Amino acid sequence: xxxxxxxxxxxTKRFGGVVAADDISLTLSAGELxxxxxxxxxxxxxxxxxxSGEVTPDSGCIRFDGREITNLPVYRxxxxxxxxxxxxxxxFSDFTALDNVALSVQAHGxxxxxxxxNARREAELREPAEAALAQVGxxxxxxxxxxxxxxxxxxxxxxxxxxxxQPRMLLLDEPMAGMGPEESAxxxxxxxxLKGAITVILIExxxxxxxxxxDRISVLVYGRIIASxxxxxxxxxxxxxxxxxxxxxxxx
Amino acid sequence: MLYFFEQFLNGIQLGMLxxxxxxxxxxxxxxxxxxxxxxxxxxxxxxxxxxxxAEWTDSFVLGAILALAATAVVGMILEIVAIRRLYGxxxxxxxxxxxxxxxxxxxxxxLIWGPAGMTLSLPSEMLSAIEVLPGLFYPxxxxxxxxxxxxxxxxxxxxxxxxxxxxxxxxxxxNREMVGALGVNIKLLYTLVFGLGAALAGFAGLMQAPILTVxxxxxxxxxxxxxxxxxxxxxxxxxxxxxxxxxxxLADTVGxxxxxxxxxxxxxxxxxxxxxxxxxxxxxxxxxxxVLIVRPEGLFSATSK
Amino acid sequence: xSPVAKGLSKAASEGAAITPRVALNIAVTxxxxxxxxxxxxxxxxxxxxLFTRIVILAIAALSLNLIMxxxxxxxxxxxxxxxxxxxxxxxxxxxxxGSGFVQWPVAVAxxxxxxLVVGALSLRTRGVYFIMITLAFAxxxxxVAIGLDRYGGDDGLTIYHRSRFGxxxxxxxxxxxxxxCLALLLVSVYVVWRIVNSRFGMVIQGARSNERRMRAIGxxxxxxxxxxxxxxxxxxxxxxxxxANHTDFVSPAMMHWTRSGDLIVMVVLGGMQTMFGPxxxxxxFLVLEEGLSRLTEFSNLIIGPFLLVxxxxxxxxxxxxxxxxxxx
Numbered sequence: 005x006x007x008x009x010x011x012x013x014x015x016t017k018r019f020g021g022v023v024a025a026d027d028i029s030l031t032l033s034a035g036e037l038x039x040x041x042x043x044x045x046x047x048x049x050x051x052x053x054x055x056s057g058e059v060t061p062d063s064g065c066i067r068f069d070g071r072e073i074t075n076l077p078v079y080r081x082x083x084x085x086x087x088x089x090x091x092x093x094x095x096f097s098d099f100t101a102l103d104n105v106a107l108s109v110q111a112h113g114x115x116x117x118x119x120x121x122n123a124r125r126e127a128e129l130r131e132p133a134e135a136a137l138a139q140v141g142x143x144x145x146x147x148x149x150x151x152x153x154x155x156x157x158x159x160x161x162x163x164x165x166x167x168x169x170q171p172r173m174l175l176l177d178e179p180m181a182g183m184g185p186e187e188s189a190x191x192x193x194x195x196x197x198l199k200g201a202i203t204v205i206l207i208e209x210x211x212x213x214x215x216x217x218x219d220r221i222s223v224l225v226y227g228r229i230i231a232s233x234x235x236x237x238x239x240x241x242x243x244x245x246x247x248x249x250x251x252x253x254x255x256x
Numbered sequence: 257m258l259y260f261f262e263q264f265l266n267g268i269q270l271g272m273l274x275x276x277x278x279x280x281x282x283x284x285x286x287x288x289x290x291x292x293x294x295x296x297x298x299x300x301x302x303x304x305x306x307x308x309x310a311e312w313t314d315s316f317v318l319g320a321i322l323a324l325a326a327t328a329v330v331g332m333i334l335e336i337v338a339i340r341r342l343y344g345x346x347x348x349x350x351x352x353x354x355x356x357x358x359x360x361x362x363x364x365x366x367l368i369w370g371p372a373g374m375t376l377s378l379p380s381e382m383l384s385a386i387e388v389l390p391g392l393f394y395p396x397x398x399x400x401x402x403x404x405x406x407x408x409x410x411x412x413x414x415x416x417x418x419x420x421x422x423x424x425x426x427x428x429x430x431n432r433e434m435v436g437a438l439g440v441n442i443k444l445l446y447t448l449v450f451g452l453g454a455a456l457a458g459f460a461g462l463m464q465a466p467i468l469t470v471x472x473x474x475x476x477x478x479x480x481x482x483x484x485x486x487x488x489x490x491x492x493x494x495x496x497x498x499x500x501x502x503x504x505x506l507a508d509t510v511g512x513x514x515x516x517x518x519x520x521x522x523x524x525x526x527x528x529x530x531x532x533x534x535x536x537x538x539x540x541x542x543x544x545x546x547v548l549i550v551r552p553e554g555l556f557s558a559t560s561k
Numbered sequence: 562x563s564p565v566a567k568g569l570s571k572a573a574s575e576g577a578a579i580t581p582r583v584a585l586n587i588a589v590t591x592x593x594x595x596x597x598x599x600x601x602x603x604x605x606x607x608x609x610x611l612f613t614r615i616v617i618l619a620i621a622a623l624s625l626n627l628i629m630x631x632x633x634x635x636x637x638x639x640x641x642x643x644x645x646x647x648x649x650x651x652x653x654x655x656x657x658x659g660s661g662f663v664q665w666p667v668a669v670a671x672x673x674x675x676x677l678v679v680g681a682l683s684l685r686t687r688g689v690y691f692i693m694i695t696l697a698f699a700x701x702x703x704x705v706a707i708g709l710d711r712y713g714g715d716d717g718l719t720i721y722h723r724s725r726f727g728x729x730x731x732x733x734x735x736x737x738x739x740x741x742c743l744a745l746l747l748v749s750v751y752v753v754w755r756i757v758n759s760r761f762g763m764v765i766q767g768a769r770s771n772e773r774r775m776r777a778i779g780x781x782x783x784x785x786x787x788x789x790x791x792x793x794x795x796x797x798x799x800x801x802x803x804x805a806n807h808t809d810f811v812s813p814a815m816m817h818w819t820r821s822g823d824l825i826v827m828v829v830l831g832g833m834q835t836m837f838g839p840x841x842x843x844x845x846f847l848v849l850e851e852g853l854s855r856l857t858e859f860s861n862l863i864i865g866p867f868l869l870v871x872x873x874x875x876x877x878x879x880x881x882x883x884x885x886x887x888x889x
Binding site: 077078080083087088094095096098103106107110116120121122129169 | 755761766770773775776778780781785788
């Protein structure tokens with residue numbers, strides 16, 4: 005029986021007249037891979053924003069490993085073990101791939117008020133960074149500037165950065181957006197490897213990947229969770245089929 | 257009490273001048289996203305042009321009108337030749353480039369008009385003072401400044417809120433590409449906006465010329481105050497510029513008049529005089545610092561008029 | 562170690578081949594090192610005066626490059642720290658404290674303190690608001706200086722005796738003073754180089770590149786940027802102390818906002834995000850200014866448009882033109 009790692013209760017957020025998050029509640033067990041699906045505009049970005057700390061909820065609370073984090077700033081949540089990847093690639097474009105990941109490692113290696121040693125020569129930072137790059141298949145691109153990476157490679161780098169922090173929970177915001185089939189397959193395989201070791205919230209449009217990976221799925225429509233359960237239940241749910249799966253998705 | 261009211265009116269008058277400068281700055285910043293350090297140079301040119309034209313035509317009003325036109329033309333030429341190449345760049349590039357223009361214009365004025373500065377005298381009708389309150393005589397000309405600027409502010413309001421050009425300006429402030437996609441000649445729009453800003457700056461310069469100064473470098477001091485106004489009011493907001501200009505004008509004038517006296521209650525004569533002068537010069541920056549801490553985007557949002 | 566040898570060994574320790582940029586750096590260092598010798602032989606004392614000023618302002622520009630070039634914090638109020646450092650020396654000298662061992666640490670500490678206050682308030686803002694608020698804080702201290710009647714106010718304050726360092730060094734000996742400034746400059750370059758490439762430097766550069774991501778990966782960016790701002794202020798305060806000694810005079814004009822503008826020009830001209838950029842920028846700008854003022858009374862008619870052209874066309878400044886991959 006796995007422990008509960010994340011509890012979300014009654015999360016609500018309004019932007020002017022629009023209810024982006026409507027009384028959302030979720031519970032995640034440690035090691036679970038929980039997918040969140042829903043049509044565009046359903047409020048997925050707002051949810052990720054509230055979980056990561058960039059958006060302050062109007063009401064509701066979030067508990068991570070029993071600890072209330074609703075009002076913690078972004079960087080504190082990251083330090084507690086909550087890492088996220090971005091839907092729109094948000095990297096350090098004038099640095100190399102290795103530098104990018106090394107920064108992620110550095111953030112979790114104590115304070116950075118170190119003014120003298122050359123950070124690029126520190127094995128403590130380089131080695132975990134190289135390992136993370138290898139995990140996503142970017143090892144040979146370590147010395148390449150981000151500006152020179154392909155779109156798919158940058159998406160992979162996004163994941164590597166989140167992984168390098170050795171998080172307890174990953175928030176993945178449409179990681180496969182813009183990836184080719186080969187890269188997507190590799191990411192699916194990688195996520196499958198991670199299952200059980202890291203807790204994952206996966207926001208994705210790629211339904212095949214979702215059904216292949218998820219332990220549980222929640223369906224978000226207009227800011228509300230209309231259904232939540234294991235993949236079989238979700239697939240069979242009439243309301244879900246109508247609201248989302250019915251809109252031209254592949255049937256198997 | 258009367259003295260306070262006099263200073264209060266002075267503060268309003270200063271605020272009006274600041275508004276003219278800030279309105280141009282905030283328009284240019286809001287629509288073209290350009291930081292223009294040379295805006296004070298246009299203010300200076302307005303004053304110099306007015307002084308010269310008034311001398312040639314022997315008429316203050318005619319000189320003023322010609323100066324206004326000349327400054328607007330200089331502004332538009334400047335936009336076409338230099339400013340438009342800075343659009344879309346880093347703000348640092350704007351700072352660097354317009355700083356160069358500022359140095360250039362100061363030197364150019366020194367070359368053409370000499371280092372000594374100029375004077376602009378008022379026509380005799382405006383030299384008198386009228387009794388605004390029992391016992392308080394206030395110069396007619398300063399009231400003219402307040403009045404004329406209020407009219408300009410009203411005209412700006414009509415232009416921005418009720419005309420097609422104004423609608424394009426407001427649209428441009430929030431979405432440049434969209435306006436371009438509508439088939440509007442963006443280049444022309446920008447040139448006109450810049451020219452309008454230049455005219456407003458030149459107008460402020462020529463209006464203050466008879467009571468304050470016409471000299472090289474006069475733009476710098478008031479430019480910083482104008483930037484403070486834009487920052488407090490919110491970038492892109494004319495309404496914000498108006499409110500903030502009044503706030504800053506009053507803070508500066510009333511502050512200078514009363515802070516030393518206020519301090520005198522606690523400190524010695526010389527200490528309160530020294531500290532008072534220093535503090536009152538700082539007033540507008542203190543106001544800005546407070547506003548930025550409480551509301552980092554300024555008092556009014558950028559998408560309002 | 563002589564400045565030339567120091568420069569060469571630095572080039573060697575960078576592990577660099579002699580690329581055009583390294584060659585330029587060596588040339589610049591060599592030029593700086595040889596100026597007093599040239600001045601002694603040719604009898605041109607003015608060259609020494611000019612270059613002392615260049616070296617001192619290069620230190621100020623270097624400190625600005627740390628926050629602006631590497632940190633992305635465009636401060637339009639950096640001359641304030643020159644002024645604070647200078648006035649610390651001037652005020653202490655007037656009050657009878659002539660020892661450099663007291664004056665200079667006070668100069669550095671007061672500049673650092675003001676930077677702490679300014680940074681704490683300004684770094685909560687971004688972009689043009691940051692530029693404006695740093696400008697405003699510089700103006701504030703400028704007006705405070707004007708209001709200091711006891712210390713000359715607007716007219717400034719003459720310094721009758723340069724900072725005393727006992728038997729170690731005589732600052733009134735121009736050549737000794739010059740080499741001290743040059744040594745401090747080269748040490749500062751080395752220190753900045755180490756900072757930029759350290760963990761701290763990585764945070765600063767990352768925050769410049771993408772602050773949102775930095776926070777997302779777990780960095781509390783504010784405190785690091787503030788620390789960087791303070792370090793830059795302190796370094797500039799030292800330059801201010803040197804400047805006061807050089808001119809034997811301090812005045813509010815040292816902190817006028819156009820002086821801050823000059824520093825920005827030097828940094829951009831020389832190439833941001835490079836170590837020697839500020840030196841090249843200071844050298845170029847001041848020599849240009851001096852040379853043009855000899856040619857014509859109206860030198861800004863040329864300098865002004867030149868800056869505009871630089872802003873429009875050159876990216877990376879002169880040092881960037883010489884090229885190569887960005888360091889750091």
